[in-house]
Amino acid sequence: MTDIVERYDIPVQHFWLHGPRSDRPVEYDAAAGIWGVHGYPEAHEILGDPETFSSDTFRVIPKPLMPDAEEFSLAGFITQIDPPEHGKLRKLVSSAFTRKVVADLEPRIAAVTHELLDAARDRGRLELVADLAYPLPVIVIAELLGVPGGDRALFKQWADALFQRDAKISLTEPAEQREEDIDAMKSWRDMSAYLADHAAERRRNPRADLLTRLVEAELDGERLPAGQVVNFAILLLLAGHVTTTMLLGNTVLCLDAFPEQQDRVRAHRAAVPALIEESLRYLTPFAAISRTTTRAAELGGETIPADQLLMVWLGAANRDPRQFPEPALFDPGRDPNPHLAFGRGIHFCLGAPLARLEGRIALNILLDRFDRLRTDPDDPVAFIPTPTMTGVRRLPLR
Numbered sequence: 001m002t003d004i005v006e007r008y009d010i011p012v013q014h015f016w017l018h019g020p021r022s023d024r025p026v027e028y029d030a031a032a033g034i035w036g037v038h039g040y041p042e043a044h045e046i047l048g049d050p051e052t053f054s055s056d057t058f059r060v061i062p063k064p065l066m067p068d069a070e071e072f073s074l075a076g077f078i079t080q081i082d083p084p085e086h087g088k089l090r091k092l093v094s095s096a097f098t099r100k101v102v103a104d105l106e107p108r109i110a111a112v113t114h115e116l117l118d119a120a121r122d123r124g125r126l127e128l129v130a131d132l133a134y135p136l137p138v139i140v141i142a143e144l145l146g147v148p149g150g151d152r153a154l155f156k157q158w159a160d161a162l163f164q165r166d167a168k169i170s171l172t173e174p175a176e177q178r179e180e181d182i183d184a185m186k187s188w189r190d191m192s193a194y195l196a197d198h199a200a201e202r203r204r205n206p207r208a209d210l211l212t213r214l215v216e217a218e219l220d221g222e223r224l225p226a227g228q229v230v231n232f233a234i235l236l237l238l239a240g241h242v243t244t245t246m247l248l249g250n251t252v253l254c255l256d257a258f259p260e261q262q263d264r265v266r267a268h269r270a271a272v273p274a275l276i277e278e279s280l281r282y283l284t285p286f287a288a289i290s291r292t293t294t295r296a297a298e299l300g301g302e303t304i305p306a307d308q309l310l311m312v313w314l315g316a317a318n319r320d321p322r323q324f325p326e327p328a329l330f331d332p333g334r335d336p337n338p339h340l341a342f343g344r345g346i347h348f349c350l351g352a353p354l355a356r357l358e359g360r361i362a363l364n365i366l367l368d369r370f371d372r373l374r375t376d377p378d379d380p381v382a383f384i385p386t387p388t389m390t391g392v393r394r395l396p397l398r
């Protein structure tokens with residue numbers, strides 16, 4: 001069986017595809033000044049030890065400057081926060097993401113999926129990303145948050161400026177600021193202004209949405225500062241759709257690559273959730289996350305000093321043969337399938353139940369409505385160029 005990465009020429013880092021070299025699961029990249037972690041047990045250990053491996057990467061990375069030279073702030077951005085503040089913020093937003101809140105979205109997710117596919121049918125073509133995989137999660141998260149889903153062209157513009165670029169990760173040559181970095185910062189500012197307006201409106205007129213919960217929420221008896229509400233809303237808006245778009249696209253790509261698995265899942269729909277889990281392992285959307293060392297640490301046979309930046313390659317860990325036998329085999333029958341695509345430990349993805357639900361519903365509806373999901377050999381698939389993300393950005397189907 002050919003590996004999907006080779007077959008579609010997906011731009012991933014070499015170690016991501018081939019898994020870690022068993023003798024070097026942790027490697028220092030002197031040119032970039034960054035430690036790469038490619039092994040499963042090593043990634044597992046890092047994510048389980050936030051005291052040694054901090055999420056506050058601005059301890060070691062210089063903060064980018066906004067276009068008019070003011071410093072960029074990620075205050076309230078939960079992915080960057082360590083204990084004990086992390087736990088308080090996480091508790092606050094978890095109350096909005098209960099099992100029931102997510103389960104209640106099921107009929108709405110199904111209705112939006114059908115509406116989007118009806119519109120594509122009327123246009124006579126299906127480009128999976130533009131017609132379904134992008135708009136579905138963005139409409140769902142926008143409605144949850146309480147911003148108009150109709151503004152999604154704007155969200156796409158912002159998300160593209162931030163993610164659709166071949167961003168170089170280096171601590172040794174951060175000085176040069178490229179045109180696209182400036183565009184990304186402008187997008188950030190526009191997005192902040194947009195969400196600040198909506199948050200201010202909710203302070204005046206509360207509604208039953210997540211933004212209202214954020215503006216009314218109290219930490220240690222005090223309301224969250226306005227800047228933190230905005231950053232939290234940005235995270236939810238971005239994390240809530242960019243990754244799920246990749247999940248949907250990647251899963252359909254797997255069905256195209258492995259038609260026998262498509263036949264199997266058509267005949268046995270109870271296998272859809274396991275197929276989605278294997279897609280997350282096999283083509284991990286968030287291929288890398290970062291951490292910094294707060295003290296020296298022994299890991300994978302290396303001694304990492306304090307205050308170092310680590311890229312934890314979840315995509316490579318999910319293909320570590322020490323954890324997943326025959327990692328290049330797309331096998332939805334893996335049980336258990338302890339992939340790290342949603343992270344692990346205190347920062348485990350808050351939106352995982354929502355992403356899984358959207359994946360299950362959309363995939364079942366696609367299987368109901370199309371006899372065969374197949375890519376178009378005359379119209380190639382395109383991928384996101386960002387090295388830390390793995391996902392289709394264009395997937396025309398026949």
Ligand code: HEM
Nearest residue numbers: 078079239240243244247289341342343347349350351355
């Ligand atoms: C955290 C992946 C969907 C919201 C994370 C992390 C990963 C991840 C790897 C851990 C980051 C770290 O430890 O540094 C994914 C993938 C998704 C997905 C692969 C889809 C397939 C979503 C959705 C939402 C969401 C739909 C929101 C509605 C979050 C939030 C965090 C997070 C708020 C931060 C949690 C914390 O720091 O405590 N996600 N995510 N994600 N995700 Fe997701």
